[in-house]
Amino acid sequence: MLPVYYSPLRKFWHYALRVIVALVLLFLIFPILVTVPLSFNSEPFFTFTEGMLKLDPEAYSTKWYVEFFTDKKWNIALKNSFYFAIMSTILATILGTVAAVGLASDRMPFKSVITAILISPMIVPLVIIAAGMYFFYSVIDIAGTDFGIIVAHAMLGTPFVVITVTATLAGFDKSLLRASSSLGANPVTTFLKVTFPLIRPGVISGALFAFVTSFDEVVLIIFLADPDQRTIPRQMFSGLREQINPTILAAASLLILISVILLFTIELLRRRSENQGIFDS
Amino acid sequence: MENTQTTDDDLSLTSEHTRKYNQAIRREKNKALLLVLPLFFFLLVFFITPIGFMLYRSFYNPTVSNLVPKTIEKLEQWKDISRLPNEETFKTLAYEIKGLQKTRKSGKFAEEVNRRLPQTGSVIKRTARKIKKVDLDKVANYQKLLTSIHKKWGSPAIWTGIRSAGDKLTINYYANALDYKLLPTGEIVKQPEEQRVYLPILKRTFYIAFIITLLTFILGYPVAYYLSLIPLKKASVLLIFVLLPFWTSLLVRTTAWIAILQSNGVINKTLLYFNFIDKPLEIIYNQFSTILAMTHILLPFMILPLYSVMKGIDPSYVRASQSLGANPFMSFIKVYFPLSLPGLSAGSLLVFIIAIGYYITPALIGGVDGQLISNLVAHHMRSTNNWELAAALGSVLLVLIMVLYWVYDRLVGASNIKL
Numbered sequence: 001m002l003p004v005y006y007s008p009l010r011k012f013w014h015y016a017l018r019v020i021v022a023l024v025l026l027f028l029i030f031p032i033l034v035t036v037p038l039s040f041n042s043e044p045f046f047t048f049t050e051g052m053l054k055l056d057p058e059a060y061s062t063k064w065y066v067e068f069f070t071d072k073k074w075n076i077a078l079k080n081s082f083y084f085a086i087m088s089t090i091l092a093t094i095l096g097t098v099a100a101v102g103l104a105s106d107r108m109p110f111k112s113v114i115t116a117i118l119i120s121p122m123i124v125p126l127v128i129i130a131a132g133m134y135f136f137y138s139v140i141d142i143a144g145t146d147f148g149i150i151v152a153h154a155m156l157g158t159p160f161v162v163i164t165v166t167a168t169l170a171g172f173d174k175s176l177l178r179a180s181s182s183l184g185a186n187p188v189t190t191f192l193k194v195t196f197p198l199i200r201p202g203v204i205s206g207a208l209f210a211f212v213t214s215f216d217e218v219v220l221i222i223f224l225a226d227p228d229q230r231t232i233p234r235q236m237f238s239g240l241r242e243q244i245n246p247t248i249l250a251a252a253s254l255l256i257l258i259s260v261i262l263l264f265t266i267e268l269l270r271r272r273s274e275n276q277g278i279f280d281s
Numbered sequence: 282m283e284n285t286q287t288t289d290d291d292l293s294l295t296s297e298h299t300r301k302y303n304q305a306i307r308r309e310k311n312k313a314l315l316l317v318l319p320l321f322f323f324l325l326v327f328f329i330t331p332i333g334f335m336l337y338r339s340f341y342n343p344t345v346s347n348l349v350p351k352t353i354e355k356l357e358q359w360k361d362i363s364r365l366p367n368e369e370t371f372k373t374l375a376y377e378i379k380g381l382q383k384t385r386k387s388g389k390f391a392e393e394v395n396r397r398l399p400q401t402g403s404v405i406k407r408t409a410r411k412i413k414k415v416d417l418d419k420v421a422n423y424q425k426l427l428t429s430i431h432k433k434w435g436s437p438a439i440w441t442g443i444r445s446a447g448d449k450l451t452i453n454y455y456a457n458a459l460d461y462k463l464l465p466t467g468e469i470v471k472q473p474e475e476q477r478v479y480l481p482i483l484k485r486t487f488y489i490a491f492i493i494t495l496l497t498f499i500l501g502y503p504v505a506y507y508l509s510l511i512p513l514k515k516a517s518v519l520l521i522f523v524l525l526p527f528w529t530s531l532l533v534r535t536t537a538w539i540a541i542l543q544s545n546g547v548i549n550k551t552l553l554y555f556n557f558i559d560k561p562l563e564i565i566y567n568q569f570s571t572i573l574a575m576t577h578i579l580l581p582f583m584i585l586p587l588y589s590v591m592k593g594i595d596p597s598y599v600r601a602s603q604s605l606g607a608n609p610f611m612s613f614i615k616v617y618f619p620l621s622l623p624g625l626s627a628g629s630l631l632v633f634i635i636a637i638g639y640y641i642t643p644a645l646i647g648g649v650d651g652q653l654i655s656n657l658v659a660h661h662m663r664s665t666n667n668w669e670l671a672a673a674l675g676s677v678l679l680v681l682i683m684v685l686y687w688v689y690d691r692l693v694g695a696s697n698i699k700l
Binding site for chain 2: 010017030038102119132248249259
């Protein structure tokens with residue numbers, strides 16, 4: 001119930017705000033909601049058929065999912081996507097975590113400049129990075145290699161790891177490090193036994209961000225990858241340009257499923273790290 | 282354990298203490314630097330160096346001087362450009378074109394010169410074709426030979442064209458990228474109105490990015506405001522609506538917009554069904570669809586920083602202003618809105634920076650008038666093979682982004698990006 005002293009205008013704004021918010025949230029979620037049912041279309045179209053609207057079971061089918069999992073091109077793409085994403089995530093997470101631990105030190109010189117540099121891969125447009133790498137890779141002769149793709153994707157993922165790990169380290173009580181070393185632990189033991197368990201939520205969410213960055217990335221793949229290195233987004237990109245068919249929607253729905261899983265994992269981690277008493281919010 | 286402070290009345294630090302203290306500080310500093318070093322080095326090799334290569338490529342093009350090195354050498358000694366170069370130069374070029382014809386590189390040479398001086402490519406191609414059958418060792422007058430193949434060899438213009446195409450270092454591509462043209466004489470003039478392509482697209486990129494920033498503000502501000510008012514439990518449920526699109530692949534969201542907007546897509550079908558329209562609206566493959574889809578994609582980047590700032594605004598300020606007599610509207614404008622500005626500037630800059638470099642969505646649903654500067658860079662890389670122009674356009678974009686990033690770092694701080 002609204003307070004009785006609210007003026008009619010105030011009441012109007014009260015409801016208007018809620019309507020606007022509902023509409024914007026609908027706008028945000030609508031495209032995702034549309035994609036999933038469309039992927040069960042039995043016709044080779046990107047649109048709801050009459051049968052689908054009448055909820056006729058005949059109009060629905062899982063054949064595009066069968067197509068996705070049996071077609072050779074999509075299979076290669078699926079395998080490549082996971083391979084590049086996992087390898088680049090490992091590389092990005094190690095480099096990013098170590099750097100974040102250094103950045104969090106009070107004694108770090110040129111902190112703001114270095115932070116700005118380490119985060120810049122997130123800011124520079126992908127087309128520019130792609131153009132630069134295209135020249136560079138042909139000079140150092142790693143064009144079309146898996147190594148080239150993995151380091152490129154790892155590079156894009158590092159800023160996310162740096163940001164998330166730095167954020168967890170911000171609430172980190174440094175006297176724990178002194179306590180650990182006064183009890184005789186060397187720096188490596190201290191890191192593994194004290195620092196790492198405490199920053200683990202940040203490391204994992206950074207790793208998930210790096211994973212998604214690589215898994216979604218398509219511009220660098222377009223410029224740098226060979227046809228047999230194509231990934232799911234690359235396959236979707238060429239599918240959307242050449243012949244649109246609902247296998248793309250099946251792939252899209254599976255990617256939505258992956259993002260739902262990742263989103264909940266991240267939120268769970270965030271909550272867990274907020275509940276640990278050691279961190280100040 | 283050593284203790285530098287011995288007693289209360291002996292607080293003075295000796296030089297020995299200072300030295301030890303400084304040493305410890307230095308050790309800490311080095312340790313921190315050492316930890317950052319691997320990533321820094323990694324980025325230096327795989328991020329900064331490639332961009333450096335691109336910058337280098339934007340004003341360095343050795344192609345022509347590699348193809349016809351001797352001719353370029355001769356042309357460098359050619360001083361009086363109102364008259365033709367000497368017979369020796371004609372001879373050298375004739376031999377070099379024949380050599381290129383044999384290795385099938387004459388087309389590349391023609392293409393490169395044509396880029397500098399339009400309508401000369403065909404002259405070189407024709408010359409290469411004819412010269413194939415000529416035994417050059419038996420020619421008495423090379424100038425006569427070339428001018429008989431094409432009369433353009435008899436005017437100095439084409440020679441200045443070859444010479445300037447042979448310049449390894451040139452600002453030509455930057456001039457082109459900004460719709461200027463570098464004449465073979467070294468003058469820089471503005472392109473004729475109808476041939477200006479790049480500045481209009483640059484302007485359009487800014488315009489579209491601005492509109493998108495404005496739209497994300499208009500749509501995002503009420504959402505962030507509302508989320509900051511309601512209890513945390515409820516807010517975190519509603520935040521899923523913001524975070525799920527944020528986590529969903531770009532390609533997925535663009536695909537969804539194609540399914541929604543295409544001529545027999547969700548919107549058109551619905552409107553046709555209810556007889557609101559009698560033929561499908563053209564709402565895809567144009568500027569409208571680019572702006573709509575990019576607004577959708579970038580909206581979370583506005584809502585999240587706004588929300589995190591608004592959550593920290595103490596509601597008692599607004600109550601205080603109202604108890605002092607401000608009406609709700611005034612207290613919003615004078616008190617709440619200024620307090621939310623840090624979130625607004627962070628969100629707007631982020632959205633704007635991402636928008637002006639966008640490639641995928643315009644490439645897929647931008648049609649003709651929705652293409653942005655990034656699409657042009659990609660076009661010159663992939664379709665026309667004009668790498669140098671692509672690099673110059675990319676460098677212009679990079680400078681713009683760097684300026685904006687610097688502003689962002691100043692205003693918000695790069696380390697304050699929240700995920």
